[in-house]
Structure formats: structure tokens, C-alpha cells
Amino acid sequence: MPRVKFPDLPIAEVLPEVRAALAAHPLVVLQAPPGAGKSTVLPLALLDQPWLAGQAIVMLQPRRVAARAVAARLAEGLGEEVGGTVGSRVRFEARVSARTRIEVVTEGILTRRLQRDPELSGVGLVILDEFHERSLNADLALALLREVQGALRDDLRVLVMSATLDPALPGRLDAPLVQSAGRAYPVDVQYLPTDPAGRVEDAVARSVREALAAHPEGDILAFLPGVREIRGAMSALADVQAVVLPLYGDLPLAEQRRAILPDPGGRRRVVLATSIAETSLTLAGVRVVVDGGLSRTQRFDPGTGLTRMVTTRVTRDAADQRAGRAGRTAPGTAYRLWSERTHAALAAARPPEILEADLAPLTLELAGWGAPDPAALAWLDEPPAPRVESARALLRDLDALDGENRITPRGAALLELPTHPRLAHLLHDGVALGLGALAADVAALLEERDPLGSGAGTDLTDRVAALRAWRRGERGRGEAAVLERIGRLSGQWRRLLRLPSDDTPPDPFAVGQLVALAYPERVALGREGGGGRFLLAGGQGARLPEGDPLAASPALAVAHLDAGSGEGRIHLAAPLDPALLEDRATTRDTVRWDARTGTLVAQRERHVGALVLEARPLRDLPHEARVKALADAIREGGPHLLTFSPEAENLRARVESLRHWRPEESEWPDLSDAALLDTLEDWLGPHLEGVRTRDDLRRVNLLPALGALLPWPLPARLDDLAPTHLTVPSGSRVRLGYTLDGSPPILAVKLQELFGLSETPTVNGGRTPVLLHLLSPAGRPVQVTQDLRSFWNSSYFEVRKDLRGRYPKHPWPDDPWSHAPTRHVKKRL
């Protein structure tokens, strides 16, 4: 092996420490800022280590461009070409040989390799680079590697490399930490708060103008959330003395290159970029960064399986990345268009991808690994259970998992295809249907950027036609660089699956059929009234752009849509043969409550998910089905669908009061709102015979239904402990007011009726004094008390002073505790 020469890089200083740590520990964390040389030099310096025992090093990179570039730099350090001692491997592209000792791979490659060879034979060290990004695949790789270390390979080493320090990481991994200095020029960070109500593109354009004036040389890089804002800022900067260039992912390759390289004429440049310029692309010659402070990200809703775009504040680590871009070649300046106070309130970092992403690929990988339950592995952050559950539902739909969420033979076949399980399913079944060549084209198109762009309608068939025209060598529609990438990918699928090529115009229904394989829950039927509005089998509504020709199609297979707010927006779809929906349909009897008309609807339906193709009314519906539908309606629409009479409400309150007062007596049934809603079927069900409409439901007498929950001898005991009425000294039977929360029952009575009574009456077997609401002769409350004796002794006399004049016909004796009680005025006495 050639001798390695180490340039004067910061990483050289910590090299002995890294070597020692790896000799002693199977897992080591290395923190080194950009420019330290950790990716491009360090692996070479570990090749001769005794613990490696001549085995290979595998280094993970999160992006393909990075994997290729890092491999090139490492090979250069040895004076070799890639494919010798240093190789690289990304999907469909291996540059390795028998001599290769360092393999730089993208993250998914390692997962594939582990699935085929869990012992990772011939590999002594795995390096996870850019681990601070916490990509889903890096988290998965780490979890799998730790399991391999524990169960199969105690000699395997793992080196986790991170540009930023998560101080908790070494502890959580039980791994030693080595820290290195970085190499970067100082960046002067300045905060320039702007009006948060204003448009970010205007604020950025203003700052760019000021920066051009304040800094006589160097290029300016500005960060904006998306294409729309970039266009806005470009038109606001049309007159500046500099070349203004956009930079975003969907930009044609040639234009991306123009934004990355220095101006050939040596003019100053202003590059307006999305977050793509944070890490993925590096620009030469930037001295000033203007950060608008926003970024646009996708939010996945596991409930619907749909995503939508949201614009949010940058995180602090992203803002640091952006600022750092000003100090690559010389000292620089970064302007942040927010205040230092706002900065302190920003989130430190984006949540790890595993907490937010679609987990279908990960869930299938784990099932293939023999871990149907992800919780069995040691994660830094465990994949959230609800997302795992929705991923499982999709994978079962694709027949990739069985009822116990174990991988099926078919799931194992899908895992062999290096793509998302949805597209693997499309390819797998497309081949079986004899549509292999088309499946390869459709799968490639669905995975890559749209070659036509959003102005070109949403029909995927047009994209297939454009791709095939391009392959025939015609100059047709579509961006050549994107078509070339798609064409290459489609060719790779054809080679892998040994499929013929097909350049004839595509059959639109065949395209739709293939899309429906990948997105079974997104087959859609046009809604009544048309207008491009569709209902998806998954139950959501979605709409085509205004005037889209696909609106004429009665059924669609939708590939890409975003959840929008309320109604989704369809970006890419194909017409679907209604006969295919018919084939897929199953029959079900449904009984449901129509909240609009307030009636039970019972019908036999032919349906695909939420799409009802045909419905016939159903005559004799089974009692249980009716009860269930009514119970659901009450739970959904609220208890006001029922009528609790005062007697029924009082019964509930008495029982609930006893449950509060006598928690040790478990025989009292739970009559709280929540419990009654939970058990509607049991207690209300038997009383729903013949109930069909809202009025029927309102007329149901709930008192006997609730009474049935009190078996003998509880009714008698209830009357004893929580009587409905008490007889007061005057002889009146006065109703007691109980409450569900068990406060003392209220006894509202004119105070003259209590003359002669010295103690407060009680319920609950003498344990609970009632709450007396003492009333004036006119029935107005004059005192609330639970202590009648002290009322007679003191407050009574003040009350008497106030009221005697107003009610002269009523008795106001000096000795209320011994006076005769009365309901009447004095004369009647």
C-alpha cells in the first residue's frame, strides 16, 4: 500500500486519540467542524490499525454527490483513481475492485448489504459521516450496526462523525468522545430585524442591495424558502450591478452549475438559493450571506398518508450552516434578518428524520431484518408507534406483511428492489401483468423530478410520452437533463428485471393501472358536479388544477398530491379504467347515521375503500348493526341526540354522588358522561328497538334504561342513602338537588319551614349534611349554609332585621329553634 502523507489539517492533531479510542472501544464519537479533514483524510490514517486486521472500511455519506466526491478526494490522497484502494458505491453504480479497502457508500447501500450479510464479513470499521443530520437511514444503520456488534461481531468498530456536538450523544451511545478543531475563516454575524409581516423576498432584496454597497468584493449568497420567493427577489434585484442567479433543486443542471461556479467574466454574483445551498452544494467565492430566516419543509400526516408543504423558521443549527458559507475562502459576513432575541427562541435543530418521515421503507426493512417490532432495537429515537402503524397498514395492503406484521415472501421480493415499497410493488406486479417496460418508465418518472413542470397539466401519460419521444431521439417536450436521468433510471430497472424496451405511445389506462398499484389508497372517483373534484379511496377529497384535461376522466389513479388545507391538490395522476375499480370492489353492508337528515341509512354497497360504486337499500337490518350505528352517531354528534329527563338526570346525580362519597362500595355503576358514552351499546341498546330517526331517538325514555343498571338491592339502598326528597319540620317534602360531582345535595326551603329544627339534615347515612339554601317567603335565597344551628344563633337575627319589614305577614320569632314551623302566613296559624 502506498504511504499516506497527511497535509497540515486539524484532524492530524487528534489522530492518535481517535486510533486509541477505536482500539479500546467498539463505538466512538468524533466531533469535528467542517474543514477539519475528517472525511477526506481520516479513513486513510486508520487503514494500518492492528484492530482492523486488514479488513475494509465502509464510510456512509448521506448524498450521492458527496459519496463520489469524498471517494475522489481519498483516492487522490493516495495518488490513485477511484476503484483502487478507495471505491464508491451508490445505487446502480459500483466503482470498486478486489483491491478496495475503503468503500464510500450512500446510506441505503449499507442497509442492503446488512440484509444480505448481517455479519458484514470483510468489514472491520463502519464510519457514519455527517451524523448530525440525523437522517433516517443513518439512524437505521446505527441501530442495525449496534445489534450486529452485540450479537455477531464483537470485533466490528463503528465511528460516528458529526460536525456539530450533541452533548448527550456520547452518553446515550456509551461511547468515548474525541473532539477536533475545524478550519474555517471567521464570519461576522449581524442581526438585522425586519418587519415579520413583510414579505421575506423584499427584505432579502433590500439587504442584498445594502450588502453590495457595504462590501466592495466577493459574491453574495441569500437564503429564501422556495422558488416563488426566489423569483420575487430576482425581479426586485433586476437593476443591480451584479449577476443575479437562482439556485434550487428543480433547476436544470446547467443553471445549477452556473450558480455554483465563479462568473466566467469575473463579475460579482448574487445567488438566491433554497436550503439546497446549506449542505448539498458548495459555492466558491461567497463572502456575504443574507439569511431570510425561513425554510420550507414537508410535513407528513400519518393519518392520511399525505404530505403538505409548510414554511417555518430556520433552526439555529441551519442558520449556523448558512452563516458558515460566508467563511469558506476568506473572512466573511452573515446578515440574519431577525433579532438576537428571536434567535435565542429558535429551535436548536430539526427533529431527527425518523420522527417525522414516512416509515414504510424502514418498517419493511425491519420486518426483513426479523424485527417486526421496531422497539426491539436500540434507537437514539424510537420510530413513533402511530407512524409505524400506518406504515404497516400500507405494507399489508401491498401484501408485503402478514397479519402479524411479519414479512411475506412477496415482501422479501419487494425488499430486493432498491426503491420505495410502493414503487417496488408497481414494478413487481407490473412485470406480472405484462406491463414491465411501462412499469420501468412509470417507476422512474415517479421517483424523479417532473420533466414537464407544473404548467403542463397533471397527466402522467404525457410524461411517459415525453420520455419515449426523447428516447426515440425526437426533440419534444420536457427538460433534457431530467429526461436523461429518468431514461437512465428506467434503463437500470429494465436491466435489473430483464425487461424489453418500449418506445411506443403509452396506453393511458395502463399507466393508471400501474399508478394504482403503487398508491392503492389514492384511486379516485369524480364527484358529482365535476369541476375536477375527486374523492380518494382513502377518504380524502382532492382537486385538479383549474382547467386540467384529466377532469373529464370519471376515475383517476393519483400519484402525487399534497394535503393542502381541507381539500388536497393533485399534482400528478393518470386516468383509471372504471372497470378496474369494479374488479377491485368488495361488497359490504353498511348501517350509518346520516347527520344531515337525522336518519339511519342501511345499504348494501360495492366499494373500494371510501369509494361507493353501487348502493342498494337494505331492508331488515340486524339489531346489533343498528345499535352500533346509533351509538356511533351519539358518540360523534354528542349526547344532545338523547333526552335526559329531570328524573333521569337526578338518578344519575344520586348514583354519582354515592360513588364519590363511598368509593369503597364498588357496586354502584359508573354513570358519568364518559362511561355512559363508552357503554351505550350495553345500557341503551335494548331500548333502541324500532329507532330509526332523530325524533325516535329523542323519544327514548332513558329512566328505565338507567334504572336497569341498578340491580336489586341497589334501588332500595339508593333511596335510603340518597333520597330524592326530605321531609322538613313544616311537613313539606322537598326535593334534593344532587350533582354529578358529589357536592352536598341542595335543600332549598323557606326558612320558616325549618323553625324548631336545630341540626342540618343529612343524607348518605348521616355522613353528609345537605347544603341549605334558605329562602325568603318570596322564595329568594337569603343564606346558604351547612350549619343550621349557627344560622339560628347569629345570622338569622340580621336576616330578620332586613326582612321583617318587607314580609310582615310572616312569622319572625325571637326563638326560631323552638317556634312552630310553617308554610303559611301568620293568620293561618
Added chain:
DNA sequence: CTCTCCCT
């Protein structure tokens, strides 16, 4: 009134 970025 338009969709950030990335991977097998």
C-alpha cells in the same frame, strides 16, 4: 399564485 431536501 405554483413543491424544501434526500435515499436503496
